[in-house]
Amino acid sequence: MDKVHKEINMSTLRRHIIAVTSALYGIALPSVALAQTASSQVTAQTASGAVDLKAISKIAPAEKAVTAVSKKTVKHAAPSANFQSVLKDVPGMNVISSGPGNLSATDNEFTYQGFTSAQMASNFDGVPIINTFRGGAGGTGDDHAFTPLSMGQFSSVKVYSGANQPSQNGINSLGGTISYEPSLPTSRFYFDLNGSGGKYNNIGGEYTSGISINSGIIPGTKTEMLFKYSYTHAPSFQRNVYADINSYYGAIVQPYDHGLSQLKLIALYNNEQARQPSLVPLSLLDRFGSSYQPPLNVAYSATHTQAVNIILSWKSILNRYMLAKTKFFVEQQDDNRTSFTNSAYYDPNHYGYAFYQGYPVGTDLEPYAAPPTANNLYNPVALFGSAVNGTQYHNYIDNIHSFGFLPSITFFIPVPRHFKWVA
Structure with missing residues (x-):
């Protein structure tokens, strides 16, 4: 290995980062990151003398991320796509086809390096998507019509391989962690209308329309706000199978203390009504075609789900040596499925x-x-x-209610003027 010599200039002191994160259950988990950069000189200090968090994040190395789905890829994905379909280009990831809407046919929605979706932690803004005490993002436990996230509610995705890191904490992360980053407002105002749609060989289809409003920086308060709504109607190529999804999203960012502190509120609500496909013998498919499903007066499976996710975040550069963060979250995931079979048959x-x-x-x-x-x-x-x-009726109810907080603190420790290491 070649020797690499890096010199990092942060005012008159050289620093590296020691991040100590307190996890959800109050367990202190240490993480050490050595700041490095391709440039020989990096200034990470504001005019007031406080450490510039953005500069620090640029020189801190990525934490074991295998790959990332970029903002550009997510932005240009179809609005009607399953929120996990953007993972299809991740090396080692096999996304199992689903549809219409977010309906999944099996308990496993994807596999990653031999691990199933139930063995991967899935987080949104660092918070478990569905259940604080169960991994995965849907599909398990017969929850086959679930929309905890929809396209437009997240901006990018990072995939971490292996067991948890303190900054990427999750349950059932035997195979790794998938981190969805929320969509945030930008500094310029915009208003956007969008839509997409298509048919399966003139049968069924999938159609989505939506609206987005970004406030830009509001004079006086410096507040930034983003609000989104979308509606998806997805009749399947199979008869009597469909999904209708309403998605609501809001993000508010409020800086204060000359930009050294920030409050952030993320809130989403997704509501889905669906008719799931039933098992059909091959003999019936041979007789009536691949789109066959029994008439509704014979058998059906109707599902109503809703997902609520509210995250209030705070972070502040306390001084040139300390950065404090915390997140408070409230989640509600409801799934109600009623199956029917006519006893006359x-x-x-x-x-x-x-x-x-x-x-x-x-x-x-x-x-x-x-x-x-x-x-x-x-x-x-x-x-x-x-x-x-x-x-002749079977009712399956799954209600999950979670709340909690995730505090953390980062220390910037002075180190000798010339810091060298061997890579």
Whole structure:
């Protein structure tokens, strides 16, 4: 290896960064980063003598990021795309096809270097996307119609390989961490209307329209605000399958103390109504075509989900030696799925299936004569006359409510004037 000699000039003292991050559960996790730059001279000091955080971030090396999905790539992605589809160009990432909307067909939405989506932490602005105590970003636990994020609500994505780093903390990050960075307001005002759409061989399609308003820097307060709304209507090429998604987003940035401190508020609300596809035997597909799904009076699976994510961040350069940060967050993820199978098509000789025109259709029908209370809180025979009539509906509810805070503090420690290391 060649010897590399770097000299870093921060006023009259040379510094390197020691970041000590207090994680969500109050565990102090140290992280050490040696500041380096391709230039021999770097000034990281404001006119008032305080350390310039932007200059520090430029000379601090990236933390184990395998790759990043750039702002340009995210900006030019289709508004109707699944928010995880932008990961398809990440080396080692295999994004499983989904649709319409954010409907996923399996419990795993992607794989990364042999790990499934449930084994990867997924964060938004450093906060778990769905569940503080469960990894992944959807798909697991039969949550196959979930929209915790939509296109336009994030600006870029970073992928970290391996176990957690203090600054990229997450649950179930056995395979790594995916960090979605929020869309933030810019210094100039703009108003934007957008739309996209397309059809699958003249059947179904996917259509999205949206609006964005960016305030720019408001005179007097220096406040910057960004608000977005989009609507997606996605009828599938399969009959009786669709997704309708409403997405709301807001970001407010308020600097103060001559720009040395900042408050940031991120808030989003996504609401999705969907009809999920049912399992269909090949014999039915051979007879009616690949778009076949049973009529709604025979079987269906209707899903209603909503996602709320509110993050209030604060950071401040306390003095030339200390930078303090914290984040307060509130999350709510609700999933309500009701499956139906018409008992008139049930054949008790083939448990677990309803029969339609002589062919089986996958169902959730459970013909319990006296189901245990662990499965039902009622007696279907007493209330509905028969076990089949009393179990033709299946309701799956998943409500997740999370709140917490993520504090951290960074120290800038003086080091000798000439600092050398071997790379």
